Amino acid sequence: MSEVTYLEAIREALFEEMDRDQNVFCLGEDIGAYGGAFKVTEGLMAKYGAERVIDTPISEAAIIGAAAGAAHMGMRPVCEMQFIDFISTGYDILTNYVATARYRAMLPCPMVVRGPSGGYVRGGPFHSQNPEAAFLHTPGLKMVYPATASDAKGLLKSAIRDEDCVLYFEHKYLYRRIKEELPGGDHLTPIGKARVAREGNDISIITYAATVWKALEAAEQVEKEDGVSVEVLDLRTLLPMDDEAIVGTVKKTNRVLIVHEDTRTGGIAGEITARINESAFEWLDAPILRVTAADVPLPYSPPLEDYVLPQTSDIVVALRRLAAY
Amino acid sequence: MSEVTYLEAIREALFEEMDRDQNVFCLGEDIGAYGGAFKVTEGLMAKYGAERVIDTPISEAAIIGAAAGAAHMGMRPVCEMQFIDFISTGYDILTNYVATARYRAMLPCPMVVRGPSGGYVRGGPFHSQNPEAAFLHTPGLKMVYPATASDAKGLLKSAIRDEDCVLYFEHKYLYRRIKEELPGGDHLTPIGKARVAREGNDISIITYAATVWKALEAAEQVEKEDGVSVEVLDLRTLLPMDDEAIVGTVKKTNRVLIVHEDTRTGGIAGEITARINESAFEWLDAPILRVTAADVPLPYSPPLEDYVLPQTSDIVVALRRLAAY
Amino acid sequence: MARSTAAASKPTKLTPAGQSGDLSRAQRLELYYYMRLTRSLEERLVNLYRQTKVVGGLFRSLGQEADAVGSAYALDRSKGDVLSPLIRNLGSMLVQGAKPTEIIKQYMAKGDSPTRGRELNIHYGDLVRGFIGQISHLGDMVPVMAGVTLSFKMRKQDRVGLVYVGDGATSTGAFHEGINFAAVQRCPLVVIVENNGYAYSTPLSNQTAARQLVDKAIGYGVVGERADGNDVIATYEVTKRAVDRARGGGGVTLIELMTYRRKGHAEHDNQSYVPAGEIDRWAAENDPIDRYIKRLLDEDFEESELASIDARVTEEIDIATDEAEASPMPDPRDALIGIYADPPALSPLWFREGIKSAVDVHERPSSWGTHDV
């Protein structure tokens, strides 16, 4: 088998699931004839037709709301946000209608909302967002954010089969930059399970999405230069969180660094810190530290973007501080 | 001077600020002739006319967006959300347009968005929300949530005079249930400063809004029954956070309980825990604990609502556990 | 996407009073039954509200019963048509099979109510009977029903959907996005705007500068019709035409039904903002039930037929009330069930383990507690 990019892995998942289940369909802006702003859905309309690959008007609330209505009736809609930043205009219907449907009305609402997320690409404040913190707080939603091509495929297939609404964030920096040979067959990555991306004994980095790769780079560097052994936990699923894996790595290394690309205040690191605190306080030999973006809309100019986003060197600084603690 | 309710204190602030500054105006649904769903704006239109007290169509995005446009031009708009739950439909324009205006475009956007928030009133999932966690994560916004009548007035006046957008949450359970004599004169409560609601030495409760009162009740109970001395910190401002006050109380008592009415996962307690961890880890004699709502949309039926929301007895249980640690 | 712009027509004037030609005698009585049931059930709820047995607010549709009942009656339940009601569409839900006992249990927040005490009043649904519960956020049901009817189209089912919005809700972005989406997709959807003159306290003139709400139809490229919402037959007929059009592949119709909200937004609202005499005029001259009774008697119906329906309604409501009153409040721990399909339940938070109801056990109801609302 040949190597497949992160982006191609997503596309494979869409083809396989549309093949498998007639109820799966896609909707979004420019996903059909054009194949999507990043060409993720290229070829889909040619194969499945305009009824199952719907080019919609520019109206994210309608896309998400219509998906919910179809999902109630047994369909399995997959919505694309052209950039995940535009999910904000569907925030109401997603948090109030979709997320609550099962609980308040016993209405199933199996659907996926996916879209290109994240920075490091000079996209400026409205084409670089990481939306997880806005939804972490909503009971009823699930969220996944793969870091590898294999998980990109496996998580999307699982998300489409999930009985609830899954927000599927795909990191646009990774789209064409990483490649791997994918497992064959009906490859599913379980929702709710983190992955140890690197084993280590001295410090744990908990992270996800693009910063998994930054964390791995930093881990290598401090291993080589300082002889410190770093474990990297790739969360993969952000909601519901894999408490077992989080607590497991903390109990192993006793030192924790949480890294996320998203802004700092109100970011997901806070929740992780609280959970560790409650479940493994006794095991902590040092404060839990965070490396995150600075608290600003992501600026566009390269020196500014580089300065605001977390970089490998920042993780190295933080690991050294933790090691020295 | 006579006692004034929390609701009347809000109304006083509106009258005083509209008197003081011609640029202040109010807009929202049913706030004019009717005086608002909770009668907060009663009498305002009679005094200031329909030009400065605008009954709008049902369109929160337009209300917030129009406020931003007027604010750019030097006005000081105060938007009412009929229930704060409906701020969700203005989420996009608030987080992407308003919050970023100063940073990305050097455009001033001094405005207030206020509305009745919170539960304990049998309002069900869409008339009981606490929206702070959805915005904590947005650089550029400020958030306040008063617990007392005096702060209700002082914070609203400060919010109206602030040069940036302030989300002002008012707890509807407190509207008519608490009363106090207000300080005279031009009473301003500074944004960004917490308040020690009760002094204590053994444990700190960090909280805000309605649960301040639950915390005070619990503190009294454990003082009386267990001889444990509890400090209660009322945050008042949720963004930007008063790190000094938070760290101050932690260093004093070395044990922390964070209480919020909002749901648990992704709630504001996580961020507070992370900050304490980073700035005062050495001072902690016990894990930071959280008492919060359970992770569900708030159900409507009394036994369910009572079970989901944090109660005084829960805080007592948590304080005892911390005291025994 | 194949789409004929010919479907878009200029809005018409008020549809003339209905002829009820295609309705049988039994059906015409059934319309009366549902209107009467709606009104009497709400009157019973007012009683329960005054006895403080209703938890939260009470919302009336007094004077709007024809609009709700007549429009829902145009759907074909045997084909699996689906509607999404609003707060003033109790009548529509009854037509679609909702039961008085369910309604009363909802209002009393009972544990065996359709939402098990989770949601308010008539916010509930049932896919089998064909209605989908609204949420409070106005406008959101329009995109949802666009999706419901999109699925009918995709699966080539012979089903139609109907969604209600108030005059006020037409201002929401969700309404706009949803009807536009459905129009482009030619979903088999009927959108009914119930123009009852007010949104809470806000009169139509503060809601829109349009002369009539049906004028919005052309901007979406859908058929627009306007009818007398207090004439149950006219309402039925205009909706039936739209339902037939939708079922025939003709896409979306926007119907404006002219009616009037005689009660306040909810029971607590004193309607101080309504011009003097306006309510009385509507009550005296344009009550939908009075009008329909007159019409039935002018046709070939007997007073005794109507009286026996009234008696049946009262009996049904009495039985329903007894059942609802006798049924239990929810078990607190039910609150933790069903956020996700998997896992099916949350565990209690650590400080709640072993505590059945925190309030019952520990709260001090006399002080700052949670008991008085």
Add this chain to the structure above:
Amino acid sequence: MARSTAAASKPTKLTPAGQSGDLSRAQRLELYYYMRLTRSLEERLVNLYRQTKVVGGLFRSLGQEADAVGSAYALDRSKGDVLSPLIRNLGSMLVQGAKPTEIIKQYMAKGDSPTRGRELNIHYGDLVRGFIGQISHLGDMVPVMAGVTLSFKMRKQDRVGLVYVGDGATSTGAFHEGINFAAVQRCPLVVIVENNGYAYSTPLSNQTAARQLVDKAIGYGVVGERADGNDVIATYEVTKRAVDRARGGGGVTLIELMTYRRKGHAEHDNQSYVPAGEIDRWAAENDPIDRYIKRLLDEDFEESELASIDARVTEEIDIATDEAEASPMPDPRDALIGIYADPPALSPLWFREGIKSAVDVHERPSSWGTHDV
């Protein structure tokens, strides 16, 4: 709210080609200057883009220069009129006083660009000159401009606002809520829908089922007009009428300008979705600059007058390019300034203290770094 429904009129047919009667000779040349400046400046940006000196995407308005320039020209800058441009309204911004050097610096993400490198391309504004920068989220500027013009009305200022939306953006909830709000308040606002046939790859028929976008006007109770957006004089005149109406207290006008997007959504878009020949036909038969040159020459203008404008444009762009190229990139730490008025700056995060630029000092550009985009 006093409001006359008479302001709501049926949408008209395409406004006939403009007569330019009220424009002086100098003004007519100025229109040519701005259209030429728009086109030549974008051509220069294409060069810079090909040299990878532009950071991010490049958005063209080729073939839409008349619509942007003619409409903005109808505003009165001396009165303090304000407009809010879209991505294809470079021409409108130039009319309103934006400088080529600012535009180039924005595209090159320079530290002394109007947004100091924080925002992309033409996303910037200046309250003094009277334009407000858009954000990416389509539709959001309509409510904002409703508020800007509401303030004009409240303060009894003699000012007017103009907001542009694309055909695609008319589907957004924000557009709907904003224009409705402005209509009810009778704000002095002109809403221009630039119908260029596509929203990214989506043709109008997948965006709306309406026959024409101006058909939305009646549903908001505002005046609707439709004009040939590739005729700069017609565009000017239809907008001028709307501006005069707004200034006179007549409220909102919705104008649909018919034009065509000859380039892709951005430079990377190969327009594979466009039917063969369509672009060439518009280029050959309906280029707004060619049409205007022909008209000017048919009137009493000399080729040499136009040639000297062309020369002036080239010179200005050359100077602007040199200045922009020479100007510095931003200092990284500027990123921490100005989230709030108070405090005016954030402190660097602890792991950044003492590190000027993390990337410069520590990143490994050869591996998985942040350098190649």
